Each structure stands twice: as structure tokens, then as C-alpha cells.
Amino acid sequence: MKVFILEDIEQLRDHLATQRQVFTPQHTEGSTELDWLPLTHKTKSITSAWPVLPTYPAKQFFFPDREILFQFDGHAFEEVLPEVELQILFGVRSCDLCAIAYQDQFFQQDPYYQARRKATLLVGIDCKQPCEGGFCPTVNAGPFIRDGLADLACHQREDESWLVLAHTPEGAALIQGLNLQTADPNLITQRSTEESQIAAGFPSAVHIEAGIQRINQAQVPAETWQSMGLQCLACSGCTNLCPTCSCFTSYDRPIADGIERERCWDSCLYDAFQREASSHNPSADAGQRVERFWFHKFSDAYVKTFDRYGCTGCGRCEKTCPGVIGVHSVMKRISGTL
Numbered sequence: 001m002k003v004f005i006l007e008d009i010e011q012l013r014d015h016l017a018t019q020r021q022v023f024t025p026q027h028t029e030g031s032t033e034l035d036w037l038p039l040t041h042k043t044k045s046i047t048s049a050w051p052v053l054p055t056y057p058a059k060q061f062f063f064p065d066r067e068i069l070f071q072f073d074g075h076a077f078e079e080v081l082p083e084v085e086l087q088i089l090f091g092v093r094s095c096d097l098c099a100i101a102y103q104d105q106f107f108q109q110d111p112y113y114q115a116r117r118k119a120t121l122l123v124g125i126d127c128k129q130p131c132e133g134g135f136c137p138t139v140n141a142g143p144f145i146r147d148g149l150a151d152l153a154c155h156q157r158e159d160e161s162w163l164v165l166a167h168t169p170e171g172a173a174l175i176q177g178l179n180l181q182t183a184d185p186n187l188i189t190q191r192s193t194e195e196s197q198i199a200a201g202f203p204s205a206v207h208i209e210a211g212i213q214r215i216n217q218a219q220v221p222a223e224t225w226q227s228m229g230l231q232c233l234a235c236s237g238c239t240n241l242c243p244t245c246s247c248f249t250s251y252d253r254p255i256a257d258g259i260e261r262e263r264c265w266d267s268c269l270y271d272a273f274q275r276e277a278s279s280h281n282p283s284a285d286a287g288q289r290v291e292r293f294w295f296h297k298f299s300d301a302y303v304k305t306f307d308r309y310g311c312t313g314c315g316r317c318e319k320t321c322p323g324v325i326g327v328h329s330v331m332k333r334i335s336g337t338l
Contacts, residue, residue: 001147001165001166001167002165002166002172002182003163003164003165003166003182003183003185003187003188004163004164004166004175004180004181004182004183005161005162005163005164005180005181005182005183006154006161006162006163006164006178006180007161007162008162009154009156009162011178012123012152012154012162012164012175012178013039013090015174015175015177015178016088016090016123016174017039019086019088019174020085020086020087020088020121021038021039021085021086021087021088022038022039022087022088022090023036023037023038023039023061023087023088023089023090024036024037024039024043024089024090024091025037025053025054025091026043026044027044032052033052033054033055034052034053034054034055035054035055035056036054036056036058036060036061036089039090052131052132053093053095053096053131053134053314053316054096055241055316056241057096057099057241057242057243057314057316058089058092058096058099058100058243059099059100059103059243059244059245061087061089061116061120062100062103062107062113062116062117062120063103063107063113063246063248065240065264065265066262066263066264066265067082067112067262067263067264068080068260068261068262068263069112069250069260069261069262069263070260070261071255071258071259071260071261072258072259072260073257073258074257074258079111080260081111081112081115082112082115082116084115084116084119084120085119086119086120087119087120087121088120088121088122088123088174089120089121089122089123090123091123091124091125092122092123092124092125092150093124093125093127093142094124094126094127094136094141094142094143094144094145094146094149095134095136095141095142095243095312095313095314096243096312096314097122097124097145097146097149097150098136098140098141098142098146098149098308098312099141099243099244099312099314100122100149100243101149102243102244102306102308102310102312103243103244103246104117105305105306106246106306107246112263121151121152121170121171121174122149122150122151122152123150123151123152123153123154123171123174124145124149124150124152124153124154125145125153125154125155125156126143126144126145126153126154126155126156126191126195127142127143127144127198128143128156128198129198129201130143130198130201130202130203131314131315132315132319133314133315133316133318133319133328134202134313134314134315135202135203135205135208135313135315136202136312136313136314137199137202137205137313138202138205138208138209138313139208139308139309139311139312139313140308141308141312141313142312142313143195143198143199143202144191144195144198145165147167148167148168149167150167150171151166151167151168151170151171151174152164152165152166152167152171152174152175153165153167155191157187163183163187163188163191164180206335206337207328207331207332207335207337208327208328208331208335210331210335210336210337211298211330211331211332211334211335212298212309212331214334214335215294215295215298215299215334216298216299216300220291220334222287224333224334225287225288225290225291226285226286226287227287228287228290228325228330228333229285229286229287229288229289229290230286230287231323231324231325232269232286232289232290232323232325233322233323234267234269234270234271234286235322235323236265236267236269236270237317237320237321237322238269238293238316238317238320238321238326239265239267239268239269239293240265240267241316241317241319241320242311242316242317243312243314243316244297244310244311244312245267247265247266247267247268247273248263248264248265248266249263249264249266250262250263250264251264268283268289268292268293268296269286269289269290269293270289271284271286271289273289290325290330294330296310297309297310297311297327298310298311311327315327315328
């Protein structure tokens with residue numbers, strides 16, 4: 001890893017824009033929310049002190065909500081791989097980078113995901129303050145960028161200058177031509193110390209820790225899941241906004257000379273998600289579906305496969321759930337801290 005000093009983060013951003021299409025979180029007009037939008041001359045300053053995450057995680061760049069997989073003209077199948085321009089996601093936060101690494105493993109053999117992923121470089125920015133509802137330190141997903149999860153990681157210092165950490169050869173190549181000064185190794189130690197201080201400033205997550213323990217020890221009564229199942233409206237808000245959710249289904253539909261197959265997001269909280277051709281539904285009960293969802297997020301069994309929980313602590317589900325069964329509400333209830 002190579003580390004450099006940068007005086008102006010916009011200098012880096014504009015330099016990258018000369019090499020690839022750049023997308024960065026921006027405020028849409030009249031809104032306080034952040035959305036991933038193309039970089040333009042109107043894009044405002046980048047800062048590590050944004051108090052909110054983008055509404056949607058970056059997974060939409062690699063696993064879009066709808067895409068055509070193949071077409072059949074009556075004689076032959078033709079795979080429809082996406083044509084993706086080289087792009088950079090600038091300003092990805094640590095929780096979302098951890099989620100991308102999670103999805104990279106899940107979709108490792110998926111050519112559609114990989115076509116988009118290989119065309120994309122990631123530039124992360126350390127979070128300098130807790131975000132509302134976030135608990136990334138509890139699940140080892142932040143607040144600072146983990147080694148190797150971004151091509152470049154940017155860290156704002158107290159004097160308003162920036163550390164730029166090149167974690168990959170591709171990241172190092174991106175900053176060629178900027179003539180950046182090599183950073184003092186002591187600054188890396190200072191960054192680690194600062195992360196510990198910022199992590200300590202997050203609200204207590206004792207309910208998350210206790211809830212994880214109870215889930216893995218099968219100590220949550222069935223009645224509790226049943227009660228939360230009644231509150232689930234199956235709106236798919238949580239699964240759409242969750243940066244690690246990867247459920248999808250596919251549909252065949254007629255086109256002029258044959259058929260095409262489309263893949264689109266699905267949700268394990270839908271009633272028909274596991275319904276079989278025989279009409280048997282192993283998860284017809286809403287409580288079962290809610291239990292399965294949270295088991296997938298916090299089961300130790302998934303840590304063995306993905307080296308982390310299926311939750312990266314962004315808190316988006318809590319903000320969007322109309323049934324009040326987002327992560328904080330659920331974990332407080334099952335841990336007995338509500």
C-alpha cells in the first residue's frame with residue numbers, strides 16, 4: 001500500500017474525471033438526501049463530514065434492479081452481457097464497501113455482475129462522525145475504509161489536507177500525474193488512533209450485540225417472530241435498500257422474434273418467494289420469513305462463508321421500514337432491551 005498527501009480532494013476528483021465516468025453522492029435539487037449521480041460541473045464539494053449515507057447503496061451499479069439475461073429467437077440462445085463504460089464510484093463509505101466485497105463473493109461466478117464490477121474502480125472516504133442509525137464498528141464495517149476494499153481510500157486530516165491510500169495497482173495508476181507527496185508513515189498510525197476515537201463516539205449497540213447472540217443461540221421465541229411477522233408489510237423496502245441483499249427472480253416474456261429472460265430483484269419477505277411448483281410454500285408464515293431474513297443478516301454460519309455478517313451496519317432498513325421492524329427495532333425486541 002502506498003500513501004500520499006493531497007491538499008484538495010476536488011483536485012483528485014476532477015483528475016479522475018479525465019480518465020473515466022465518475023459517479024458521486026450528491027444532493028438532488030430540493031432534497032436533503034444523497035443520491036448517486038454523474039459528476040458534472042455543478043457538483044458541490046466533497047466532504048468526509050456528510051451526516052447521511054446515500055439513500056441507495058452502490059449495489060445498483062453491479063446488480064441492477066432489472067436486466068436482460070438472454071434472448072431466444074426460436075433457433076438459438078444469445079446471452080446479453082452488459083456493455084459498461086469504465087467508471088469510478090467516488091466517495092463510497094466503509095459500510096457500503098464491505099457490502100460490495102460481500103456481493104463480490106456471492107456473485108463471483110455471475111458474468112453479468114462481474115462485467116460491471118470489472119469496469120468499476122472504487123474510491124472510498126473515511127467517515128469522520130457517526131451517521132444516524134449506523135453501527136458499522138459493531139460489525140467490523142467502519143467507520144474507516146478497510147484495507148483492500150477500495151482502490152483508493154481518502155482520509156481528511158485536521159488541517160483539511162487528505163491522506164490518499166492506494167490499496168491496489170489500479171488505484172495507484174489512477175493518481176499518476178498528480179505528483180503527490182509521499183506521506184509520513186506516522187500519519188497511518190494517527191489515522192488508526194482517530195478511527196478508534198470516532199468508533200467510540202457511536203451510540204451504544206448493546207442491543208445489536210445481545211440480539212446477535214440470541215439469534216445464534218436460537219433463543220428467540222417463535223412468538224416474537226410471529227409478532228414481528230404481523231408488522232411486516234412485505235413492501236421490500238428493507239431488502240431493496242440493504243447493500244448485501246441479493247435475492248432475484250426471472251421472467252420470460254415474448255419479443256418480436258422469440259422470448260427474452262429478464263432478471264429482477266426479489267425479496268425473501270414476499271409470500272411467494274419460496275413457493276414451489278406444487279404450490280407448497282415452506283415459508284408461508286410471515287414470522288418465518290422475518291426470522292429467516294434476520295438469520296441471514298446475523299448468523300455465524302454466514303461468517304464462515306463471507307468472513308463477515310450479512311449486515312454492514314448502515315441502518316437503512318430502520319429508516320425505511322413502515323412496519324417498525326428495522327434492525328434497531330428488531331434487535332432491541334429480541335434482546336429484551338426495548
